[in-house]
Amino acid sequence: MNGNAALGEAAVLAGCACYFGYPITPQNELTEYMAKRMPETGGVFIQSESEIAAINMVLGASVAGARAMTSSSSPGMSLKQEGISYLAADELPAVVVNMVRGGPGMGNISPAQSDYMQATRGGGHGDYKTIVLAPGSVQELTEIVPLAFELADEYRNPVVILGDGMLGQMMEPVSFDNIKPPKVYPKDYILTGAHGRPSRMVRSLLFDTKEEEEHNWKLFRKYQRIEQNEVRYETFMMEDADMAAIAYGIGARIVRGAIKRLRQENLKIGMIRPITLWPFPAKIIQETVKKVSDFFVFEMSTGQMVEDVKLSLEGKGHIHFYGRPGGVIPTPIELYRIISRHYYQARRRKKQ
Amino acid sequence: MKQVYSRPKSLKEAHFHYCPGCGHGIINRLIAEVIDEMGLREKAICVAPAGCGMLIYNYFDMDTLESAHGRGAAVATGIKRVRPDNLVFSYQGDGDLAAIGTAEGFHAANRGELITVIFVNNGVYGMTGGQMAPTTLSKQVTTTTPYGRDTVLAGHPVRICEVFAVLDGTSYLERVAVNKPAAIIKAKKAIAKAFQHQLDKTGFSLVEILSPCPTNWKMNSVEACKWIDEVMSKKFPIGLVKEVKC
């Protein structure tokens, strides 16, 4: 199955009851898959008139109590940011998929990782965060979907699945056997009509500055809780490494190929692969710098996650960055050459 | 003694924040009365706008959600698709529905979403201080048309009911006013009819209500009410625009 369709099936299995979306390459297969599957499962599918409408339909469906999802790619994500900000402010769960393409502007439809900042910094207006999950394979993509729905419900917060055109469109064998339906959390805030209970209101408008500030502190405390509990990452050949590569998603997949080759030449490179981009796995990087002095960061952008690596390192360690913006997917050989060059530079520096 | 007038159950014990002579308060009350009379309070879900009507969740004693400026019809769509048995309506101003939210309103109408839009047309952006709205009349002075709306430069007043009437998804469109007792009674009937169309699943329903904004029209309440009859309703004729019988 291709990644987009696999994601759709995983969403169905995770109890997604509503999908709203507007076509954009490279995620159309997901919208098309949901058009076919949602009616079969008794769910709701609407091809919306815009990404703005789609995210607001998600907001309506979410406040009505349904598991709701929308998906898009970079330019469409920019349009969704208004609605995502409202979802976060109203503390409503939702899953938003971004199969990133080359930007800014219309850019191109090739895979890229240049929406990292938009995804991890909230993206829209105001002090808020979204949980950001970055799978690296089609199989992992399917496993991350139920997690995304569960985290969204648990924290009552939008969750972004950050993929890219390659992940969305590549075909890989995939098994849905491990997909467990997400845990159900009480939804005592949803609007169902005030039948036999006091009426409810869901809103983010807080005229009173004290109330607004308290609301923002409350959200902040929730984000702190998420930072404590929900960091996810994977390490690869880090046991004896003297250089740590850091990459995510498809980028990490290419780096992994390069590392396998470098290891054949006894270059001791390992990798830390963040799975949650927010919360960012800062702790493992802080622990790693006690043993490893050099960090190689690869991104399909001019360098966005590298800022989080810098913040995590707090001035310690050496950072080597390599980026390919514009939707270019480098080969493992290219990364093999780049990483080995940085590896030897680091070795020379350490000898001096 | 027989009680002839009291607070509708669907209204909370709260004072309206609207300016004196504003139509919003009347319209809020009409909606509450209709919902009470139709027995829909425990079924209703209201989507509030950005605009002077945004604080209706302080007044309506029913489930209410705030929406971003212009997005009411999309949010209401999401709610209604999940809860087809509820009465779902959005409350939107003319800036909200006829400018920033045109796409959401138009397409919800075109899909025949079984929602109702209560569309308050006061010819200006009330909340932000009286700027030009898409419904501002030709030559009308607002803070952003200080020389009067020049339709060559700023376009023409948008007639939402007439525009929506050509869409196959709409089943009930009526324009009313709240500037005098007889008009208010008709407005109430129109709101009830629109809700009934939703319950009967005939299609998208909308009531456009010409509503005075004395503050931004720089008139007193009496002048504002007169102005609706003498000027505004010439461009926005009162009456039924479309009704599809089921």
Ligand SMILES: Cc1ncc(C[n+]2csc(CCOP(=O)(O)OP(=O)(O)O)c2C)c(N)n1
């Ligand atoms: C995206 C966005 N743009 C602008 C605003 C500011 N704003 C709030 S209300 C409003 C105009 C409301 O006018 P209208 O819909 O006609 O309602 P009225 O206040 O006249 O009842 C505007 C522009 C906003 N809240 N959000």
Ligand code: SF4
């Ligand atoms: S500004 Fe106009 S619309 Fe707003 S409350 Fe005052 S009179 Fe009503």
